[in-house]
Amino acid sequence: MPAAPGSLSSEHGIGGRLASVLIGYGALALAACLLAPLAGSTHISLARAFDRSIPFPDNVDAQIFFVARMPRVLTGAIVGSTLAAAGVVMQALLGNPLATPFTLGVSTGAALGAVLAITFGSSVPVGALASVPLASLAGAVVASTIVYVLATRPGRPISTMVLLLAGVTLNAFFSALILFVQYAADFTQAYRTIRWLMGDLDVGSFAPIVASLPLVLVSLGIFAFLPRSLNLLSVGADSAATRGVDVGLTQRLAFFSASLATAAAVSLAGPIGFVGIVVPHLVRLMVGVDHRIVLPASALFGAAFLIGCDLIARSVLAPVEVPVGVVTAMLGGPFFLWLLVRRS
């Protein structure tokens, strides 16, 4: 990998780099959030959408911008950002750059929950929330609890090998269950399941976004404490311990926060693949591997990336929409292969 831009030997290397990364990637994410709602079948103007002199009920541009299109763009920002950040944390926790937020079975658990709700559940919303996101959240919690219980023993560091094996096995097992449920479902339900599994940022309103915010904020809040410990952990658990890292605590916090972030993202928009691995790797190519920079940069770039992918998804075959998960996979798959070839 190319060395990080700017010599690290310089005195204020990290602070300066962090600031420029936050400003640069922050501007990119903000621009994506403001420009993406402009694209669509009806042409609108950004200036008119933000024109306060026109009352909102009369301002068609503002209505399209904020009510029709903004929820979808914001969902893209939140999901892209949490999946990318969760990917960074998962890769450091497992000491494996090829790990994804979905490696430990969280997303397959969420998918099983969603599929069960689609097939057997009533479509009656529970309170203000729809049953499918709630069921997928429950599935994610069940899956990560199983993996956690298998891989931890009190007072010991988590065995990342057991964690990885438990996650992979659970993924396979839950996938089999999903197939079975689909087999038992009728055509409409099976189609809805497939559509859910492809991921969809079109959540319809701000309500689901607001509902997911507590989980997202808690996990991002925990992420903020992790970066320097993740640096050390990714060098080796014992070595991190002798450098003063509470390895057990760091691993548990990393597992909990990454699982929570993934669960929130997947219950909001379905399991959108590749974001959690493509974005961290792209970011590392640009800013180096220090987690104090990679983590915030990935969160911001992830938002812009998924908004961009969704823009492609709804414009490339317009008026027909391509599922956004297909777009991320189309971009992510070849990128990933290129990364592998480049490494060897």
Place this chain on the structure above:
Amino acid sequence: MLRAESVSFGYDGGFTLSDASVAITAGSLTGLLGPNGCGKTTLLKLLSGVLRPRSGRVMLGDRVLSSMTRRELARHVASVPQETHPAFDYTVMEMVLMGRHPHLSAFQLEGPADFEIARQALDATGTRHLADRNYMTLSGGEKQRVVIASALAQSTEVLLLDEPTASLDLGYQLDVASLLSRLNHERNVTMVLATHDLNLVASLCQRLVVMRDGCILAAGPTADVLTGETVRQLYDVDADVQFHQRAGHLTVIPVRRMS
């Protein structure tokens, strides 16, 4: 200054270490010898606090290790593992700065003082010119010296090394040996060195601790402990142990396997 008082430890069920007592005096360079699986690494991990003894205790000065937080402990005792394989390609400077972790608060970034300590550690290990290189692109000897630099940046009084020369060629072995000797003399760093290299400990260490089957067999000045009899007991090897004029220390020539 660092004492293990009849410590025992076992991973699952059995004991890999039983009733071991060791006293490391300040400023000394102690060699830890013993066949594979005798508990050397376990003892080092107990001394560094990575493992907690099942019985007995480890004392740092007048404090019990288990009463200290990881952070606190890491300001007094640093370790160099046998090999270090980071999952990501950190630069050498980043690797060395990680040694500053126990001295920084949660959100604190390294300041000029930390960079100065890191640069001194790079100088001491002769790796200053590698500062902006990526760790994974280095040779085995360079890597080991960078990891030692990272441990030095921790600014501790004690340094524990687990087979620091195991994967190095002869030239690098001598480099690391003279580095350790220099650090011991100039910086007065107390060191414990686990190794299979008898000639290395003969040239470096004032004191030896020899272990077998999870027990301490003997401990004392190198000249008293490093004998043909000890080598036979440890490895079932018939060896000549002689003072070598040109080298200026004892040397061990293995002659044949006994059993």
